[in-house]
Amino acid sequence: MDEAARSYKIVLGVIGADCHAVGNRILTAVLTRGGIEVVNLGVMVSQEEFIEAAIAEDAGAILVSSIYGHGELDCQNFRARCEERGLGDIVLYVGGNLVIGKQDFATVEARFREMGFDRVFPPSVDLEQVIGLLRADIDARRPMALGHNSGRFVVEARA
Amino acid sequence: MDEAARSYKIVLGVIGADCHAVGNRILTAVLTRGGIEVVNLGVMVSQEEFIEAAIAEDAGAILVSSIYGHGELDCQNFRARCEERGLGDIVLYVGGNLVIGKQDFATVEARFREMGFDRVFPPSVDLEQVIGLLRADIDARRPMALGHNSGRFVVEARA
Amino acid sequence: MTEIENRMLSDATFQAERAEVLKTWPSGGTVDFDAAVAVQAALPPEKRFALALAEADAEGRTLLQPRAGVALIREHEALLNGLSPYCDVLPTTIDAYTRHNRYAEAQEGIDRSRAAGTSLLNGFPAVNHGVDGCRRLVDALSKPVQVRHGTPDARLLAEITLAAGFSSFEGGGISYNIPYAKHVPLERSIRHWQYCDRLVGRFEEAGIRINREPFGPLTGTLVPPFVSHVVAIVEGLLALEQGVRCLTLGYGQAGNLAQDIAALRSLRRLANHYFLNAGFTDYKLTTVFHQWMGGFPEDEAQATAVICLGALVARQARATKIIVKTPHEAAGVPTLEANQAGLKATRQMVNMISDQNRVDSPDIQTEIDVIEAEVHAVMREILRLGRGDVARGIVQAFASGVMDVPFAPARANLGKLTPVRDNFGAIRLFDAGHVPLPDDVLAFHRDKIAERARAERREPSFNMVVDDVRAISASKLVGRPA
């Protein structure tokens, strides 16, 4: 199975009581342009809604945005809820202005990594870079049969 | 001798190779308006020129300005030179951008106090305040016969 | 719910509704209207918002107002008193849970903030703090203070804060729904804001002038001036009907100087036109200019330049008030120091521009002409749809896409209208959606966009729009291809 044919499907949304819609639209546009299939839940999305959509759509990743500063409150136990619903291995990204005020990003990143997010992004992140990481991370978590990295290596070596 | 009749005569100038003339003009205008008799030597004034003018004019104070950052180099040994010429007690002020770069003012002040200046001012100083300090400092250093503070107290007590 | 109409709520309706509203959270129980009037009447002149605005308007001054709100009363008080020396009027930004009436979550935020020793809420949960808490705050301040939020149903919030001595209340049934909610039907939020406006009207009738400020910038992103103007005018008409008499209409900086000056000048003129035509004469109108509401550059020096451009144009257009941003804008809620820095930079710029020549040019006049043609066209259709009733009309206008706010989260908004910058950075319509603009106006937009497309050697597309949204934070006004 070659790279071009693989699908990269993700669930995207702005968590909690946050209604910042602009970045969500831009993210959707740029990710779609970058070959990612985006299931966009829009703004004010609960953890349950994210998880249910990810199950229903068989998505490879959940991208959580939070712009309004309540990220820490809204994202509590997100990974644990995923695990409860059988999504223990799903790629989990979070990005935006995650906390109140200008805090050292490394500290914020560590806090959200601790909470189970695979990657944490500041609002200034280069979206092209996010696309690259998404492809790699989704590939790395694919079941073997669907073309896991190690499997792909064997195929390429034969060619 | 009452306050109004007393004269407050000072020598003013910009030291060294510094040719910033605007502040010098403004200082002259504001001090004069404030009742100080200003002998303005203008810009690019050497230590010798300051001291000779102070002797010739029998001035109560020397005000040294330095805007261009070489203040530390230009003001070396100023008090010592005054002492050599018999002006050991003259009121000595310095003000402006005295050093290279934005440094903590308290440090700069301490350095110039150490060099023998009675008061050290940042460029943002309120000039009305300088006038008040000048009057007080000149009065405090006047010989008794000319109305030293302690003498004046006696006169006032009698009245 | 019966069909919405733009008619003053009867006392009976208001009182019955009030009893229900005050029951929605325990702190509602302590609200008493007569006591509230007494609190307001006891405010010294320097703490009355309407007075500050009227004086600034009379003297041609421009007031500065920051944005600020934290979870706990004492911390919020310290924050406002730290900002007070650098501004003219104070804000209290309400947290996002309270905006959605999620008071239990707000309480959890308060408790966790207390435990954490730092605010975990993005604003001040005024409902949870109640009348007494809010009064303690107002008492500790020395300048007028306004409630700034984003609440589709702000009835309890208005009751509590106005009873505590807040003297200005931001928002409106459209401007606090379309950009701030997802599922709230427009007729419901308009109805809830009729209540808020009626409450303010009752204060007015009791001799207390409370300032009302519809939220001008909407989604803050490439909003064509006519779109926010129509909302401001309609919300003004709705407020006047309920007895509000002190109105501040807002506009968010778009970035092109000629268009921004034209927008603020035309806003005042258009509003007066519609208010007078609706039979209102005894109101006081002022304007507020919001510094850039879109994405900011991360770098603080660059962010300060964005702030300074807003300060300059606001003053050139003679806005009564400026809502001031901070050099931390890209990073979310700012520190006290960053907020002070934004105010100081804005003050310096406003002061330097204050005495200067009035700015006039053919470009500004063209923009005014276009904006006025657009507003009149949409207002005509709103009144037609509502059979003369502006409340009914605006609901139907949004439902059919006659009114359409770009980048809005609300389902009540069609989202077909798509703006894009022209070659000079002014906001034009790439797709007018179902908004019934005159043909010559549409041709003007088309020509302007075609001019840019030629300059950039690419077809206009949504890519161009995406580039424009990201431009300012990437240090440009127009999102050109690299």
Next chain:
Amino acid sequence: MTEIENRMLSDATFQAERAEVLKTWPSGGTVDFDAAVAVQAALPPEKRFALALAEADAEGRTLLQPRAGVALIREHEALLNGLSPYCDVLPTTIDAYTRHNRYAEAQEGIDRSRAAGTSLLNGFPAVNHGVDGCRRLVDALSKPVQVRHGTPDARLLAEITLAAGFSSFEGGGISYNIPYAKHVPLERSIRHWQYCDRLVGRFEEAGIRINREPFGPLTGTLVPPFVSHVVAIVEGLLALEQGVRCLTLGYGQAGNLAQDIAALRSLRRLANHYFLNAGFTDYKLTTVFHQWMGGFPEDEAQATAVICLGALVARQARATKIIVKTPHEAAGVPTLEANQAGLKATRQMVNMISDQNRVDSPDIQTEIDVIEAEVHAVMREILRLGRGDVARGIVQAFASGVMDVPFAPARANLGKLTPVRDNFGAIRLFDAGHVPLPDDVLAFHRDKIAERARAERREPSFNMVVDDVRAISASKLVGRPA
């Protein structure tokens, strides 16, 4: 000294003088013209100042240039390379001792700086570092670098820096005397700058284009545009006569937007007029705008607002280059970070204004008309006094007060002309001194000042001037009574 005249120095005169100049400090001994031409010829295109200016002019871009100089080569190199990513062309600001040819004191400053581990000099002592030291610097940079100073006799400085690969040289016989010296006779500094210009002319004849930039802002304090324009035009004529072909004329921000835009637009037009009338056609003219050269607010946010206003007007007037200030301006020589912040804020503002509509207004046109009438009147008198010779004429003009720079330290300057702001912040003449302006122009100034006096209910006086000088650092443009 024989009487000054505006005539190209003969080769014999130049060579004889050169031998003397190179002897005035040991480092002069290593200067060789052919080697210098080879060094310049070997510079890659991205390090040639004239090319950067020509490209910016052709593409309508505005270049940013900071000001920077420290005592030691390695530190200066690090400073410039730290600024390089944020600007387009680099400076090297020369220290004050070198400016007065006090090389021994400069050497002491170098030695003490080495000992102190920090620069005690306010600039880079290029003469003391010599050709090799300066070449090491130029080699370590990746952008064009200019010598910026304030030296009445810059002959040795020019020889050394141009031999080392600096490709632009600021200054002039008037602009580096009147604001920068006390006792230097004007004919002497003009004669010394004829030497500098002739040196640049010889490079030009050898196929090497060196950019020359007369210093526009003069004393930087309430300088009426016509005063700095006359100096710029006269220095341009003097430079062209000696063979200079790449000229950048400067103007320092006055603060009133209409006057500043008018000044920069009229500068280009007037200069072309006089240069063409003097028979020169094969020159390249560009402009440079200096952000506010007067006192700055101490607060960094406020200082950034002053910087942003300068950036905006420079770009609106389409200056080819901006000399950028820093948020540390009030505190003297800035840190690298402060210098970067000034550049970043300026870049953001320039970028946001770049695409916008050309600014035009009747106010701007009025200012252009006034400036042109003033410049023509003074230039006529200068040419009359010099019997057609602009060098002779300008010396006599200064001696008689026909030309007069406000707040200048030089004895060669009469100091009778006194500027003051009008009610809109534009610079007018409170006292024209002996400057022969037309009656209608003088009446215009009088009326404008009377308008302000009425608004402030006080008589125009030197107090008003003092208030104006202190205004920007006190957060205002016009110094109103409290």
